[in-house]
Amino acid sequence: EPEVTQTPSHQVTQMGQEVILHCVPISNHLYFYWYRQILGQKVEFLVSFYNNEISEKSEIFDDQFSVERPDGSNFTLKIRSTKLEDSAMYFCASRDRWNTEAFFGQGTRLTVV
Amino acid sequence: TQLLEQSPQFLSIQEGENLTVYCNSSSVFSSLQWYRQEPGEGPVLLVTVVTGGEVKKLKRLTFQFGDARKDSSLHITAAQPGDTGLYLCAGANAGGTSYGKLTFGQGTILTVHP
Numbered sequence: 001e002p003e004v005t006q007t008p009s010h011q012v013t014q015m016g017q018e019v020i021l022h023c024v025p026i027s028n029h030l031y032f033y034w035y036r037q038i039l040g041q042k043v044e045f046l047v048s049f050y051n052n053e054i055s056e057k058s059e060i061f062d063d064q065f066s067v068e069r070p071d072g073s074n075f076t077l078k079i080r081s082t083k084l085e086d087s088a089m090y091f092c093a094s095r096d097r098w099n100t101e102a103f104f105g106q107g108t109r110l111t112v113v
Numbered sequence: 114t115q116l117l118e119q120s121p122q123f124l125s126i127q128e129g130e131n132l133t134v135y136c137n138s139s140s141v142f143s144s145l146q147w148y149r150q151e152p153g154e155g156p157v158l159l160v161t162v163v164t165g166g167e168v169k170k171l172k173r174l175t176f177q178f179g180d181a182r183k184d185s186s187l188h189i190t191a192a193q194p195g196d197t198g199l200y201l202c203a204g205a206n207a208g209g210t211s212y213g214k215l216t217f218g219q220g221t222i223l224t225v226h227p
Contacts, residue, residue, distance in 0.1 A: 004155075031213055043156065043201065043217040056211050091155050093215075100144045100163075100205035100213045104155035 002026040006092050006105035013082055013112055021077045021108045023092030032075045033093040033102065034067065036060070043091065049075065082112045115140040117204050119218025126192055127226050134187040134200055134221045142204035145178055145185045146215070150199045192225045199223075 005024040013019050025032050034046040048055040049067055057065075066078045075094075079086055089109050093102040117138045126132055136145065144163045148156035160169050162178035162185060169176045173196075175188040185202055199222050203215040 006155075033214070035215070035217075042219045043203070043215075045214055045216070048211075048214055056214060089153075095213055099161070101146060101158060101161045102203075102205075102213065102215055103158060104148075107153075107155045109153070 002103075004092055004094055004103050004105035006090075006108050008108060009106065010109045011111070013110070015084060015112055016081050019079050019082055019110065021079075021090050021092075021110070023075045023077070023105055024073050025075055025092065025094030026096075026103060027073070029094035029096050029103075031055075031095045031097075032067075032069070033095075034077045035091045035093060035104075036088040037091065037107075038088045046077075046090075079110075082110075084112050086110060087112045115142075115204065115206070115216045117202060117216050117218040119202055119221055121221060122219060123222050123224075125224045125226070128193055129191050130225075132189050132192055132223070134202075134223075135184070136186070136202035136204075136218050137184045138204060138216075139183065140204070140216075141182050141207055142216075143182075143207040143212070144205045145182075146203045146205065147176055147185070147187055148201040148203060150201055150220070152199075156201055156203075189223075192223075194225045194227050197223055197225050 007022045032049040037043045047057045089107045092105045095102045147159045150156045165180045167178045173190045202218040206214045
């Protein structure tokens with residue numbers, strides 16, 4: 001069964017460092033998302049991406065965040081200068097053109113120290 | 114800002130009991146999705162309800178979408194220890210550039226004791 005793949009599963013980084021989280025969405029999907037979940041809190045929307053551009057972004061998604069689809073299969077989330085409060089699980093999700101059903105990856109646990 | 118209130122937050126029951134989890138909002142959603150999430154993993158889609166009043170069954174799980182598409186419930190019959198986990202509801206935005214964006218409830222941590 002097709003699935004969304006995220007790497008790495010766990011990333012530890014120093015405060016102020018740049019991190020790039022990687023995602024390979026389901027191959028025939030056209031809409032891509034990043035969500036995050038701080039420990040013990042609800043899953044929060046960060047950004048949606050379609051047709052090589054951002055469709056919508058939340059207040060969390062400030063100038064320190066960026067997304068890119070560098071080729072036909074990868075979808076990345078970059079945090080330029082990480083802060084302690086960026087520590088969270090980051091989930092990539094994708095869906096096809098016709099449905100709102102979103103399929104999630106296993107997540108990347110980002111720990112900023 | 115859309116909000117989805119999920120209740121209860123915690124549920125601890127004995128094997129064989131029935132339970133219901135609720136998701137309520139003042140906003141209309143194009144669909145509502147129920148996920149199950151294991152610790153340290155991503156949400157796994159259980160079901161999507163799309164039409165107001167729709168009822169879907171998945172073995173002992175029954176999902177219902179409210180007539181106005183603002184609320185939903187998950188009912189589990191004769192719960193088993195294997196049902197233990199975190200259940201999430203998520204509403205999908207109805208239109209525009211936000212179409213498909215998910216708003217999540219807080220989650221319900223279900224524990225079923227043998």
